[in-house]
Amino acid sequence: TQLLEQSPQFLSIQEGENLTVYCNSSSVFSSLQWYRQEPGEGPVLLVTVVTGGEVKKLKRLTFQFGDARKDSSLHITAAQPGDTGLYLCAGRGTASKLTFGTGTRLQVTL
């Protein structure tokens, strides 16, 4: 079983601060996705990274896939209240199945 551990589990910050969320595994993934989930809704895909060392930017969000394709990070610059939500990483491994991480719950306050 491929496991994905996310850290931190919870994060409460003020508007304007920067933060980084980590997604780690001992397994290699062919690709890794990041989703954001808001209360009462299903997760929504933010980005997919495929190549080891790949960096993708989505406005104030920067995603990086580790060189060995075992880990990933999400960095948010100047967080806003609209960034509040549950962030989930998901790795695609054997048989093309997705394994979801444990999640990081982010709250951004004014």
Added chain:
Amino acid sequence: NAGVTQTPKFRVLKTGQSMTLLCAQDMNHEYMYWYRQDPGMGLRLIHYSVGEGTTAKGEVPDGYNVSRLKKQNFLLGLESAAPSQTSVYFCANSAGPSYEQYFGPGTRLTVT
């Protein structure tokens, strides 16, 4: 277009009761999935289907059954509910195994 819809949105069951959760899609995607989401454990795959008439077990299939009689519908059944099945259930679909998954709004199930 509704995308992926789930019914019901909320349900309370007593131990031993049965129920069926319905997932419907209007995206014409081949792949459909059922997940459960529990605090601190992310999303865990229960069962999935790679096309009409096919189903396969995921990570946590025990206590659940599924059917995919029509391409647009994927049903999740609980034959004899247990308190350990209290969770939020999400249905998702995708165009293929390596494509983006689209999720429904979830069903919150409580088993007492």
